[in-house]
Amino acid sequence: xxxxxxxxxxxxxxxxxxxxxxxxxxxxxxxxxxxxxxxxxxxxxxxxxxxxxxxxxxxxxxxxxxxxxxxxxxxxxxxxxxxxxxxxxxxxxxxxxxxxxxxxxxxxxxxxxxxxxxxxxxxxxxxxxxxxxxxxxxxxxxxxxxxxxxxxxxxxxxxxxxxxxxxxxxxxxxxxxxxxxxxxxxxxxxxxxxxxxxxxxxxxxxxxxxxxxxxxxxxxxxxxxxxxxxxxxxxxxxxxxxxxxxxxxxxxxxxxxxxxxxxxxxxxxxxxxxxxxxxxxxxxxxxx
Amino acid sequence: xxxxxxxxxxxxxxxxxxxxxxxxxxxxxxxxxxxxxxxxxxxxxxxxxxxxxxxxxxxxxxxxxxxxxxxxxxxxxxxxxxxxxxxxxxxxxxxxxxxxxxxxxxxxxxxxxxxxxxxxxxxxxxxxxxxxxxxxxxxxxxxxxxxxxxxxxxxxxxxxxxxxxxxxxxxxxxxxxxxxxxxxxxxxxxxxxxxxxxxxxxxxxxxxxxxxxxxxxxxxxxxx
Numbered sequence: 001x002x003x004x005x006x007x008x009x010x011x012x013x014x015x016x017x018x019x020x021x022x023x024x025x026x027x028x029x030x031x032x033x034x035x036x037x038x039x040x041x042x043x044x045x046x047x048x049x050x051x052x053x054x055x056x057x058x059x060x061x062x063x064x065x066x067x068x069x070x071x072x073x074x075x076x077x078x079x080x081x082x083x084x085x086x087x088x089x090x091x092x093x094x095x096x097x098x099x100x101x102x103x104x105x106x107x108x109x110x111x112x113x114x115x116x117x118x119x120x121x122x123x124x125x126x127x128x129x130x131x132x133x134x135x136x137x138x139x140x141x142x143x144x145x146x147x148x149x150x151x152x153x154x155x156x157x158x159x160x161x162x163x164x165x166x167x168x169x170x171x172x173x174x175x176x177x178x179x180x181x182x183x184x185x186x187x188x189x190x191x192x193x194x195x196x197x198x199x200x201x202x203x204x205x206x207x208x209x210x211x212x213x214x215x216x217x218x219x220x221x222x223x224x225x226x227x228x229x230x231x232x233x234x235x236x237x238x239x240x241x242x243x244x245x246x247x248x249x250x251x252x253x254x255x256x257x258x259x260x261x262x263x264x265x266x267x268x269x270x271x272x273x274x275x276x277x278x279x280x281x282x283x284x285x286x287x288x
Numbered sequence: 289x290x291x292x293x294x295x296x297x298x299x300x301x302x303x304x305x306x307x308x309x310x311x312x313x314x315x316x317x318x319x320x321x322x323x324x325x326x327x328x329x330x331x332x333x334x335x336x337x338x339x340x341x342x343x344x345x346x347x348x349x350x351x352x353x354x355x356x357x358x359x360x361x362x363x364x365x366x367x368x369x370x371x372x373x374x375x376x377x378x379x380x381x382x383x384x385x386x387x388x389x390x391x392x393x394x395x396x397x398x399x400x401x402x403x404x405x406x407x408x409x410x411x412x413x414x415x416x417x418x419x420x421x422x423x424x425x426x427x428x429x430x431x432x433x434x435x436x437x438x439x440x441x442x443x444x445x446x447x448x449x450x451x452x453x454x455x456x457x458x459x460x461x462x463x464x465x466x467x468x469x470x471x472x473x474x475x476x477x478x479x480x481x482x483x484x485x486x487x488x489x490x491x492x493x494x495x496x497x498x499x500x501x502x503x504x505x506x507x508x509x510x511x512x
Contacts, residue, residue, distance in 0.1 A: 078413075084410060090425055090429070101416075
């Protein structure tokens with residue numbers, strides 16, 4: 001169980017702000033920190049891991065003080081499995097070497113072999129990371145994080161660099177492993193579909209604070225906007241069309257055009273991540 | 289014309305010992321320098337780089353003064369270890385280590401600096417100590433920089449002349465390295481012998497550098 005109550009001054013793109021978060025995560029839970037880039041999600045994750053230090057507050061994990069009262073438990077002794085956004089595999093070691101390196105002294109020798117088997121890395125185990133595809137590297141990074149037998153799994157936007165198909169496959173994998181090892185997991189994400197698929201609880205972080213908290217369906221679902229379908233998308237272009245504006249969106253791997261008013265247009269610019277809500281009063285379902 | 293291998297052997301012995309000592313001191317120092325945030329870092333970096341721009345005679349002059357048994361440094365070294373630094377092989381080693389320091393530290397330091405910070409972070413989340421990270425993660429990933437640093441400092445020590453002349457003199461078997469011997473032979477109009485030493489140095493240095501470029505090409509291909 002994680003009990004966290006911290007503050008840290010952060011320098012953002014629009015001036016500095018304070019990361020001020022109080023939260024509690026139960027053992028075995030899968031929680032997502034959701035929000036825009038620069039909201040402080042990754043810093044929060046780094047504070048839990050011990051890669052960054054809060055200015056004040058406390059972090060307790062399973063009754064053990066990790067931070068607070070002038071004491072800081074070094075990152076080496078926190079036993080976290082941290083998966084970086086760009087995986088950060090050790091280039092000088094093979095796939096198996098990466099996993100062996102992660103194994104803690106005295107830990108079960110079979111764990112590495114077990115992970116290689118579970119994650120179907122057998123074929124790749126003697127290859128160097130540079131020769132692997134993005135999806136393969138991601139699997140190795142996940143296996144490495146688990147090889148350290150962590151009491152806490154921290155995932156920093158683990159699927160952001162992958163194509164849609166690989167992404168879905170690996171999300172299933174993460175879910176399966178998280179349940180297999182019953183490991184408390186905190187994931188940072190800005191992808192709604194990802195949050196829906198993986199976590200039971202989502203904390204929406206805005207400007208360093210928890211703005212909303214609840215099950216993904218409550219946060220993104222019908223209750224809030226009266227819509228039934230929710231898609232996460234990115235604004236690609238905005239064009240004027242008579243009195244309204246046509247916004248071109250990238251949703252998943254599809255391009256969609258949506259009409260918005262001049263007023264709504266003011267709040268959007270290309271590159272923005274948006275949520276597309278649609279009422280499902282007339283859906284067409286086609287078997288595929 | 290007589291061929292004496294002694295100056296050449298002495299040169300390579302000096303270069304090998306110097307490079308070995310440089311690795312022991314210079315690699316950890318380069319690592320520290322790449323990480324540190326101390327305020328005197330620019331001053332330290334300037335000091336390390338000094339031998340690149342300073343005339344060897346300047347460095348040689350001060351080392352000569354410092355190595356003298358009358359000076360506190362030379363006196364203390366002689367008193368404590370019995371080693372005489374002025375006009376001796378040991379003195380040459382000390383001077384060469386100082387003089388070739390930037391040639392090892394610079395490439396190795398930039399090698400460490402070019403490694404992503406997240407590499408150390410990833411290893412530390414896996415419970416590894418700073419020393420384990422240095423040995424198993426950082427060092428193996430800067431092999432081309434290490435190779436460049438080691439070879440450059442070795443080759444630079446071979447090519448040393450001014451400092452050796454100032455503090456070593458010209459004692460056969462002790463301080464008469466090949467570069468001094470060439471100068472000496474030319475002065476005595478023994479062009480043939482001078483040519484022999486010069487040609488060997490030329491060939492060896494070329495072979496070493498060629499080796500480095502070939503190995504680096506291979507390393508680059510393996511990564512790419």
